[in-house]
Amino acid sequence: MRPIYLPGSLRIGGGALDHLPKALAQAGLHAPFIVTDRFMAQSGVLERVLHLLEADGMAPRVFDGTVPDPTVAAVQAGLKKLKAGAADCVIGLGGGSPIDTAKMIAVLARHDTSPAALKFPHVQDAPGLPIVAVPTTAGTGSEATRFTIITDEATDEKMLCAGLAYLPKIAIVDYELTLTKPWRLSADTGIDALTHAIEAYVSKQANPFSDSLALSAMKLIWPNVATVCHEPANRAAREAMMLGALQAGMAFSNSSVALVHGMSRPIGAHFHVAHGLSNAMLLPAITAFSIDGNEARYADCARAMGIAEATHSDSDAARALIDALRARNAELEVPTPQSYGIDAQRWSTLLPTMARQALASGSPANNPRLAEANEIETLYRKVFDGAI
Structure with missing residues (x-):
């Protein structure tokens, strides 16, 4: 017998992003902390998400300082901002890097440890804050996995971290968010998914x-x-x-x-x-x-x-x-x-x-x-x- 692990709930298809407030409400979540990057902030996608949540009476807070190949420093910066206010879940908005960053921030919000202590072969099943994944690229699959990868800048090591704590509670999978992605990003994330x-x-x-x-x-x-x-x-x-x-x-x-x-x-x-x-x-x-x-x-x-x-x-x-x-x-x-x-x-x-x-x-x-x-x-x- 082999256990099977999947996100708690999925909303899939064009326009699925519009259902984000309802998905949060069904899970009893009302104080989201959004983790994203500056491209999402400048592209209008973050603004759309904020409008959806605020129209539903929520007051989301945002950290837009994620970087490609998410680093320990970016995680710590996001964690510091999360702890400066109330949050009952973490939304990862963007490609694999914002979602992976969000996963680690969500775990560290509940556990006094470090990414280095959580790397494989450690398995982190004890949950952190609930994770909500909103991918904007078709590639990493991070919205459906119990893994995250964080780079240790001190050692130039990409640390694989595994466990149920990293499995999103909610995933919003809206292909319309990928319609404007450029050639190189479409190609690279596509081959990533194929791999x-x-x-x-x-x-x-x-x-x-x-x-x-x-x-x-x-x-x-x-x-x-x-x-x-x-x-x-x-x-x-x-x-x-x-x-x-x-x-x-x-x-x-x-x-x-x-x-x-x-x-x-x-x-x-x-x-x-x-x-x-x-x-x-x-x-x-x-x-x-x-x-x-x-x-x-x-x-x-x-x-x-x-x-x-x-x-x-x-x-x-x-x-x-x-x-x-x-x-x-x-x-x-x-x-x-x-x-x-x-x-x-x-x-x-x-x-x-x-x-x-x-x-x-x-x-x-x-x-x-x-x-x-x-x-x-x-x-x-x-x-x-x-x-x-």
């Missing part, structure tokens, strides 16, 4: 419940991720991506991610590469490395994505998956670390540290093919300039 689905399915922690969600997510994401880049106002494609990202989040929250994510986090921490982009940089090469660990599962992915037919052998289907991932990266103009501008000498010098941090995160232990530290270093070298 969640693939890794959840091939993970050693996979189970029938997560499998069904992961396969469904792949079917939605693969044909639409390029479409939302080329046609940003395509509502059907945006809706499919939002639902696929949600399903992928639920899948890996009840299975796990694996080697791609384990290797991705150090790239973000040391070189400040957006999480979705670092996943995209890694996905083809790590998939090629991992296929021998469970060829049949990767073949299933290829068939679900429409890359291979049911009549294709597992071997042919799995190899077609690698080719398709490389081609999609080229189409979406995913850079290598080298072409992104990362210094080759610093990359090389940090390889042992990045490999150690990747393994310490725990995710690589779920990969179909286990990788030793020296193998991870070799993969980092190959990914750097795209030499596969």
Whole structure:
């Protein structure tokens, strides 16, 4: 028997944001603390949320100081502001960074500890304040997961924190909030969601419940991720991506991610590469490395994505998956670390540290093919300039 964990309630579809006040009221919540970033504050989305809540008689307070790859400093700044007034829940409004920041603030509001003390292998099940997630990108799936990732600036380590305390009580999943997202953000968050689905399915922690969600997510994401880049106002494609990202989040929250994510986090921490982009940089090469660990599962992915037919052998289907991932990266103009501008000498010098941090995160232990530290270093070298 395996426990399954999902958000307490979900509101999904165009216009779902308008139901935020009702969702809070149904949960008995009346004093929200909003955690977001300055882009949301300047774009008009925060203003819309404030208007909705104030029209319902609430007096929300706001922290808009979140940063990409959320840091301990940003969490502490938000926590200080939360404690300066009353709050009975924390709303994460934006992409993965505001939502992840909101999750940690919500936990620290009730527990006198630190992000470093909460990192894996610690599991934080004792709840903090209720978390309400309002994603504005179709990618991280954080609105449906029991994880958050916080960067320790002192050590340049992305700390994976896990437990039921980080699982949102409410998630508002409104694809209309993604209609204005630019190419790069659409591409990177889309590949992030695809990576969640693939890794959840091939993970050693996979189970029938997560499998069904992961396969469904792949079917939605693969044909639409390029479409939302080329046609940003395509509502059907945006809706499919939002639902696929949600399903992928639920899948890996009840299975796990694996080697791609384990290797991705150090790239973000040391070189400040957006999480979705670092996943995209890694996905083809790590998939090629991992296929021998469970060829049949990767073949299933290829068939679900429409890359291979049911009549294709597992071997042919799995190899077609690698080719398709490389081609999609080229189409979406995913850079290598080298072409992104990362210094080759610093990359090389940090390889042992990045490999150690990747393994310490725990995710690589779920990969179909286990990788030793020296193998991870070799993969980092190959990914750097795209030499596969």
